[in-house]
Amino acid sequence: MRFAGLLSVLAGLIWPIQAAALAWAIAGWIAGDMGRTPWAAAIFVAGGFLRAFCDHRAGQILFDAADQTISHQRAALITREARARAPLGSAEIAALIVQKLPLLQPWITRYSIAMIKVAVLPLVLLLISFWFSWIVGLVLLVAGPLIPVFMILIGMAAEQASRRQMDEIGSMNAMVMDRLSAMLDIRLLGAADKALADFSDRAEALRIKTMAVLRIAFLSSTVLELFSAIGVAMVAVFVGFTLLGEITFGSWSAPLSLGEGLFLLLIAPDFFQPFRELAAAWHDRAAGLSVLAELDALDGAERAPFLGEARAARPLDGPLTLSLAGVVAALPGRRVTLPDFSLKRGQSLALIGESGAGKSTGLAALAGLVPLADGQITVCGHRLDHETADAWRARIALVPQRPHFPDQPLYAWLDPDKRHTDPWPALKRAEVDQVVLRLPYGLRTRLGETGGGVSGGEARRLMIARAILSGRELILADEPTADLDPDTAAMIIRALMHLKENGHSVIVATHDPDLAALMDRRVEVGQ
Template identity: 45%
Template sequence: MQLAAALVWLPMAWIIARTLGQLADDAGTAAVLPAALAVLALGLLRAGLEALGTRMVFRAARAEVGQLRRQALAALAARDPLDPGRTASGAAASVVAEQAEAVLPWLHRYRPVQLKVVTVPFVLLVAVASISWAAALILLVAAPLIPVFMALVGIRAKAASEAQLAELGTMNAVLMDRLRGLSTIRALDAVEVTAGRLRAAAESVRQRTMAVLRIAFLSSAVLELFSALGVAMVAVYVGFHLLGDLNFGAWGGRMGLAQGLFVLLLAPAFFEPLRELAAVWHDRASGEAAHDALMALGTAPAADPAPAPSPAEATISGPPSLSLQGLSFTHPASGRGIPQGFSLEVAPGERVALFGPSGSGKSTLLALIAGLALPDGGRIIIGGTPLDASTRADLRRRIAWIGHRPHMIAGSLMANVRFGRAVEAGPPLARLLPGVDPARQVGEAGFGLSGGEAVRLAIARAIADPAADIVLADEPTAHLDGDTAARVRTALIEATAGRTLVVATHDPDLAAALDRVIRLEGAA
């Protein structure tokens, strides 16, 4: 539609030129009214096509950006939390939230202009050539100079945009890291040093952004120069031809006033798509760079398949057994992991404590059981089903996780228990936090909750799904005082009755309260 709107100018220009020629020949104003009505109708048609086409392209572009974001988020979610090659949180947030928006103008502005550039000038060139081969030759010589110089500028523009987006992602990653460690920074009295580093990162982003803008302005200046020269040369030729000083270049001898005006009206329109191209050239450079960054995130390991539960699985009743057979796992970055050749048998409904000092591999074992990472060797069997890349997505439906710092969202207690799932949150809340209003609002990161309340809320979240018959708890009593830890121990044991429970802890009281204690002295 946008292409058709651009081509509507061809009959409009011919009607205007012919009408002015008739007026010059004393045709009278009676000939103007039909022409004016025709121009008005074509103008409305052109505006309508342009508006409708732009609206449709924008909607399609927005849908495509949304799809790219979903692919990137799915790929990020599929990456193992223990994978050292994961994209930094700040950089990933920058790509998905900020840089993705640069793809939108590239799709809904640059792509339609690209179609116009490869179509409209050729149609108008044929129309001009049908009247004057000399004017067409001028346009034909001037036109290629623009894309040649635009391509040269564009190579540098894309490189500058990629560097600017990469620097922006780095700054976001640094900022995220500093925010996470804000209390440590204050404790070490390193606020000024940290602020200086952030200022340096922001200055680097500013310099790279200005470099991108300089290149964008340069591309516009190059195009404006050559398009202005092309239109001026056509105007000079037509003017001298109408004056009789140039008697060549037109079919049949000389052009009339109507023909000359028609050529003059088409000359600026010939360069118009190229002028639009200059205006969106920066959108192309930044959009392609952002698109490549999104695609790089989206080509991470695909998410595990999530098949629907089979009839056999749907009839499973009771908690499953858990078997760890000769496990080995080492973190690539640190070289540490779990005790090599680790084995453990957990009976259905048994509650087991993994007890040991920090660094002994307790949390890593929980991550392996949860399928958040795959072991280097050995097998994990849950309820008779081996856990591997093809089954872990399905087995994770049976697993609930309780962290020592459970994440809370800004919202009601009920919303924090549901956590986006279609589960019944009332009974678990009443059981774990009796007398507390389920509609009570909490702030981001659990602001307004005590440490014990946050952990008990996390336990309620874990048991809210009846299908989660394995509960993994990572240091649930860490950072709690004695009385609060005792209440959490009681709540955890009572709430997980009838489920298989594995707890990583260095709390001797919690370990003693469970059915069995597995002592870990350290990773091999």
């Protein structure tokens, strides 16, 4: 960044040399001396090539730095959110990664360099102007500082408007994801028009906030152009009347010569050029600061990181046992106390309790996906901690309430350990084989992320088939029969009981009294 700034400043300092060569040649033409032209042309062309090289190299460095910064931040965000989610929706995180992080590029490539140039080039050109004429120097000295003052005042409003725009983008993404996930229910309830109206209102709110940012950007440019136009016009008037002999003061000794006057006219617009570039990049500053503020808030958000490294590991040694003693799960801003219990191979247990009591949190804690504030979980004779979590998860299969299907064929998803076992027996035991046969490409079908192509009950039976195929000894099922019709729920229950009869241990978090009654024990959470 420093080297790029040095190159940009060097490119700006070449113009006074080119301007001097051009003014020198024109003064020679007026005096009848054409011999200056080749030398002036050579200096002007060489300076142009050198400026182009400096600008190109500085831009290359800056864009590489911006790409590396955005890539690093994106990778860090994805890695951190995968390990420990912040209390934000996935749509808001996606908006930050995909839409907002790229706004750092113009902030790095334009605003940072504009600030360096503003700090150097106007001062150099001001000193040169004072060398030839104190009047020209005074005009530039008065007009120049007014621009940053007004830009600072405008910039305060721009930053606030940009932050409101960034917030609206995140909120709108969250709303779109929410409506898409509930599209079937919206259509069944006849609420499509209401959903469309809500979306239209949010889009209009985003338009209003975006236009507010643009109005401020145009205002800052107008202020700059006004003062720069006045400054250049006053220099032109002074130089013109001086050359006409109407003004005899303003220079240090003799009146300005034609060459000196032309030189001052040529460098006066460039005195304002760094301010012009800064004004053009002022919106980039506001957007960049808004993104940085959001990143800082995300960095400081309270999280619940899971145990282990989320890497493939050999299954934990020892017979399957599980026990909890004084366990308190640590969630962001909340602590969940879990009851003490123990479980051995082939046993089953139901976690029951009111909604929000912590049943799902209990299953996550058993899998090492939620840290503990107190107490201890012992698995296979080992303390469940950072060192044993990956190996412990190699012995358990999780059946979540909301299944997630990656972008891969169904046969690959059913066999994550790549054991290349025939999946049809497991599919039949889960009573989902006919569902797979009805899919367009059978086992080669790629389902939607949330199970698009199958119903909720069919998706959960596919999860159970995956658990059967994995051969893992402990099954953790989160509300496996929730929101299902009685026939589909009975299929889920039969599949879970089949696992238990074949020696698997089963723990379910459920509100279903029929499912809870079939478990060996029932433990209430939140008493």
